[in-house]
Amino acid sequence: MNDGTAAWIGDEAQLPAVFAANQARARDGFWRKFRRVASKLPFAQDLAAAWFCAVDPATPFRARATLFGALAYFVMPIDVIPDFLVVAGFTDDASVLLAAITAVAVHIRPEHRRKAAEALKTLDR
16 A cells, blocks of 8 residues: 555554554653754754644554654654754754655645644744
8 A cells, every 4th residue: 555655664663562652752752852952953844744744643654653753763862862962963863854754745734834833933932
C-alpha cells in the first residue's frame, strides 16, 4: 500500500508498541521543549507543522509513526549531540526531523502549516 510516505520507511518502524512509546514521549514533552527552544531553531515552523500532522487523525498511520519517532527523538533528554551545545546542539535533531519531514512531506498540509504559524505567534520570543 502506497500512502505517499517514503518507501524507505520500513514496516518494522511501525510496530504498535514502538508507535505508542514514541507517541507518548512526544505528547508528554513536545510543547514544553518547543516553547523553551523555538526561538533558537531555524526549523521551528517545520517542527510545529510536523507535530500538527502527527496528531491529525486524517494522516496515514505510517506517516504519523514516522513523525512521532522524530518528535520523540527531539524531546529525549539525551541524544547524540547534547542540545545545550551552542552551535551544534540541535543539528542531530534537525537531521532526524528533516529526514522524517521529507519522508512524509505529502501529508503535511497547508492546514498543519497554518496551525504551526499560529503556534509560533503565541510564543513569547
